[in-house]
Amino acid sequence: MDAVRRAIEAQQRRVWEAFEAEVRRAEAERDDRLRRLKSAAIALDGSGPETAEISTEASAPPQPKRRRRRAGGRSRVDVRKRREAVFRELVERGVAVGPIQISRALNVPIRVIRNDLKQLCEEDKVERVGSGSGTSYEAKVKRSAAGPTGVGSLAAGHAGGSRSGGDPGSRRSLAG
DSSP states (O other), rough: HHHHHHHHHHHHHHHHHHHHHHHHHHHHHHHHHHHHHHHHHHHOHHHOOGGOOOOOOOOOOOOOOOOOOOOGGGOOHHHHHHHHHHHHHHHHHOOOOOOHHHHHHHOOHHHHHHHHHHHHHHHSEEEEOOGGGOOEEEOOOOSSSTTTSSOOHHHHHHHHHOOSSOOTTTTHHOOO
16 A cells, blocks of 8 residues: 555656646746847837836846848859849840740749849849830940940840841840
């Protein structure tokens, strides 16, 4: 009978300890959430710590800030190279081209191409022509000077050419 009683008491202690550990974990989580809310409130209205009287006795140590990765894990160099490729595509075609055609030619998602074209417009390298679904883009290249990509003379040869006849978006019509 004593062995049974000891087994029951041991089981009671294990249950008690398990629940105590759970309570400590919940308290730590509560304190962490309250600390974050307090920080958010202070950042929101610029008030000092006296505005929120919150107990953070058992608060967990602050987590190190995580660096935000660029979308798709791309570096600035990759983005710059892609934008240069978009610009080269516009210069090589020599006529206003829609973002869908550029997207297909470079095998890059359309939303990425649109972002790149927007940035190139802000940098004054590309001109937006039209609006809505008929929007197209044209490279702004001086006819006499070869740009940093060395394609300025190529663009000059095609920029003044006829836009009629054939598909203006295809490279073959420009090469002939």
